[in-house]
Amino acid sequence: MDEPTATFRFLGLTFDWSIVISTLVSMAIVVAIAVFLSRRPSVRPNKRQNAMEWMLDFSNSIIGGQLPKDLARKFGLYAFTLFFFVIVSNEIGLLLQIKMGDGVTYMKSPTADPIVTMTLSIMTLAIAHGIGVKELGLGGYLKNMLLTPYSWMLPLNIIEQLANFLTLSLRLFGNIFAGEMLLNLIASSMAWPGHFNGFLTILALPLEMIWQGFSLFIGAIQAYVFVILTGVFIAQLSGNE
Amino acid sequence: MLGTTLLAAKEMPLGDMLFIIVAFLVLMVILKKVAFGPLTKVLDQRADKISSDLDGAEESRQQAEQLVEQRQNELDQTRQQASEVVASAKASAQKQGEDALAKANERADSIHQQAQADATKMKADAIAGAKSEVANLSVAIASKLMQKELSVDDQRALIDAYIADLDHK
Numbered sequence: 163m164d165e166p167t168a169t170f171r172f173l174g175l176t177f178d179w180s181i182v183i184s185t186l187v188s189m190a191i192v193v194a195i196a197v198f199l200s201r202r203p204s205v206r207p208n209k210r211q212n213a214m215e216w217m218l219d220f221s222n223s224i225i226g227g228q229l230p231k232d233l234a235r236k237f238g239l240y241a242f243t244l245f246f247f248v249i250v251s252n253e254i255g256l257l258l259q260i261k262m263g264d265g266v267t268y269m270k271s272p273t274a275d276p277i278v279t280m281t282l283s284i285m286t287l288a289i290a291h292g293i294g295v296k297e298l299g300l301g302g303y304l305k306n307m308l309l310t311p312y313s314w315m316l317p318l319n320i321i322e323q324l325a326n327f328l329t330l331s332l333r334l335f336g337n338i339f340a341g342e343m344l345l346n347l348i349a350s351s352m353a354w355p356g357h358f359n360g361f362l363t364i365l366a367l368p369l370e371m372i373w374q375g376f377s378l379f380i381g382a383i384q385a386y387v388f389v390i391l392t393g394v395f396i397a398q399l400s401g402n403e
Numbered sequence: 404m405l406g407t408t409l410l411a412a413k414e415m416p417l418g419d420m421l422f423i424i425v426a427f428l429v430l431m432v433i434l435k436k437v438a439f440g441p442l443t444k445v446l447d448q449r450a451d452k453i454s455s456d457l458d459g460a461e462e463s464r465q466q467a468e469q470l471v472e473q474r475q476n477e478l479d480q481t482r483q484q485a486s487e488v489v490a491s492a493k494a495s496a497q498k499q500g501e502d503a504l505a506k507a508n509e510r511a512d513s514i515h516q517q518a519q520a521d522a523t524k525m526k527a528d529a530i531a532g533a534k535s536e537v538a539n540l541s542v543a544i545a546s547k548l549m550q551k552e553l554s555v556d557d558q559r560a561l562i563d564a565y566i567a568d569l570d571h572k
Contacts, residue, residue, distance in 0.1 A: 175418030
């Protein structure tokens with residue numbers, strides 16, 4: 163976390179190059195996949211459309227398991243985008259990491275950055291709280307959030323709301339960050355360039371492959387968890403538990 | 404405003420967060436246009452189509468069942484009619500046969516009777532002819548024998564008695 167970063171200022175705000183680039187690349191990949199897989203959709207689907215429909219069905223079923231039908235339909239697009247973006251973001255760092263000579267990592271998994279995951283969870287929670295107010299009214303929303311099931315649980319509920327934010331964002335960040343960290347550790351400690359370490363260097367390849375496979379799995383699971391928790395929070399805060 | 408300056412002072416990554424949120428919203432819009440919207444429409448259409456197809460299938464099945472029932476009824480009716488036709492044809496054929504037989508019998512009977520009557524008459528004629536012949540012959544013989552004129556009429560009784568005697572022999 164003490165790595166050097168490259169920033170630029172724009173309109174008085176500071177932007178981090180690595181976040182901007184990583185996010186844009188991930189999103190570009192998402193858009194490319196979506197465009198490629200869902201060109202000319204028809205009632206009788208072809209292979210590509212089937213793949214896309216499978217993803218759409220998946221995100222719809224995640225959110226449909228948590229929410230009543232009308233809400234689930236309303237949040238279908240959000241869940242779909244979130245799932246698609248997070249899963250691509252989780253996996254991209256396993257494939258592509260670019261570290262320049264100045265020590266700055268310009269390209270990595272966006273979700274290996276706490277700022278990105280915190281922003282995503284702020285967005286999710288803002289939506290969940292917003293829909294809570296909209297569905298229950300301000301009083302009902304506060305009562306549902308803070309005084310349920312018993313009013314003496316108020317302090318616990320306040321802590322829970324704060325914890326929700328931290329767990330949602332840090333779970334995703336931790337998993338992906340740790341995965342990439344270990345990948346880099348294996349690569350740099352066992353097979354750093356210019357050094358041949360005998361058996362260890364050869365061992366690095368299968369280890370790296372195993373860990374990449376495992377990280378792929380973790381990344382998919384975390385994307386799923388993130389979306390399912392989004393559904394849970396929306397359900398909780400809108401009183402649809 | 405105070406909040407913002409405080410956050411800026413602690414180098415809160417506001418720019419990054421804003422960037423991510425805006426980028427995410429743009430991504431959402433693009434995905435909706437590119438994938439989510441069309442696919443959801445297609446999925447809905449498919450769901451509609453499947454449910455209407457199922458309804459249609461149910462309807463067709465009922466129609467088919469009805470048709471089968473109707474066909475079966477018609478078949479039964481036709482079969483019945485056919486057997487009726489056959490039965491009536493049989494009956495009329497039998498009746499005609501019987502009629503023909505009866506007519507033939509009648510005709511045979513009448514022919515037989517006619518023949519019998521003819522035969523009887525011919526026999527009677529023959530007998531009568533023979534009688535008169537015999538009588539004349541007898542008288543001639545007798546008159547020859549007796550050289551005497553005998554009246555046929557006077558001797559008729561005697562002749563008849565002879566003939567009856569002949570009949571019996």
